[in-house]
Amino acid sequence: MNIAIIGYGKMGKSIEKIAKVRNHKISFFSNKSPCPILLKKSDVAIEFSRPDSAFKNIKICIENHIPIVCGTTGWIEKLHLVKDLCEKNNGTFLYSSNFSIGMNIFHEINHKLSKLLSPYSINYEVKIEEIHHKEKLDKPSGTALVLAKSVLNNQMKKTWTLDPNKKKDKILIVSKRIENIPGIHIVTYQSKMESIEMQHKAHNRDVFAIGAIIAAEWIKDKKGIFSMKEVLGI
Known part of the structure; x- marks a missing residue:
């Protein structure tokens, strides 16, 4: 080809x-x-x-x-x-916002998890953290937005925000740019009693x-x- x-x-x-x-x-x-x-x-x-x-x-x-x-x-x-x-x-x-095979499976797991937690959404805060190399121009990452979309589609939260002071009823997205990081995404569902955390880390391009x-x-x-x-x- x-x-x-x-x-x-x-x-x-x-x-x-x-x-x-x-x-x-x-x-x-x-x-x-x-x-x-x-x-x-x-x-x-x-x-x-x-x-x-x-x-x-x-x-x-x-x-x-x-x-x-x-x-x-x-x-x-x-x-x-x-x-x-x-x-x-x-x-x-x-x-695709992310061509990693593992990340695409990660998306499916996140979608399923947010759907299962949706009836109890009032008890859980949702945070998505994404870390990339300094050359990446867009913030938050496209992958973080796709992860957030699954949560929103399952009606766990109303929208997303980058402002930690305005996270009520919203998904908090934390974006970091650090040298030589191909891509890390961490999704956390946290209540007062427990936390569920999933992570995908790309080791190289x-x-x-x-x-x-x-x-x-x-x-x-x-x-x-x-x-x-x-x-x-x-």
């Missing part, structure tokens, strides 16, 4: 390394918006760039009929426009790279909009 890498930073280099181990070829890599002529040589594109350039990159790929896997966060307010583009162009798009490549392999000959739930069958 010929893979275009859009966003050739640390994440892009990790994708390149693992793609070659899995016997794929890199058709091109770029830190700029992809050239349509070069895209034609690709079977699929993997996009890990910046929040301010992600939508433009996605648009170019879809309009040129190249399936695209996107792991850039911080642009999700334009997702409805991507859905329109896919429908108009019969395109292929897969987005390869865990995200291999998930993105597995996703790219999966969508290659498909049409539509997908997530890691379909890839993993969860």
Whole structure:
């Protein structure tokens, strides 16, 4: 499979390394918006760039009929426009805030746990702590927001906040940026009598790279909009 890498930073280099181990070829890599002529040589594109350039990159790929896997966060307010583009162009798009296989299973566990605790929500405070490297631009992380969404969908809390002084009836999200931390997420459900704490820790970027490549392999000959739930069958 010929893979275009859009966003050739640390994440892009990790994708390149693992793609070659899995016997794929890199058709091109770029830190700029992809050239349509070069895209034609690709079977699929993997996009890990910046929040301010992600939508433009996605648009170019879809309009040129190249399936695209996107792991850039911080642009999700334009997702409805991507859905329109896919429908108009019969395109292929897969987005995830986190491509770690373990984290996607972690999401399912969190969803189930918050659903089970929902009848007793008045007794529990919910906190999500996320820690990432200093280069990560968006805060809170996209993964933290997905974890919070599960809690909100199960009606445990009304919304989320970054302000510890305004956490009543809300999910408190704590965001930290520390050098050389690929990603740590901790979800805590705490009452006066007990605490339930779950943690996922990424040891390096390869865990995200291999998930993105597995996703790219999966969508290659498909049409539509997908997530890691379909890839993993969860």
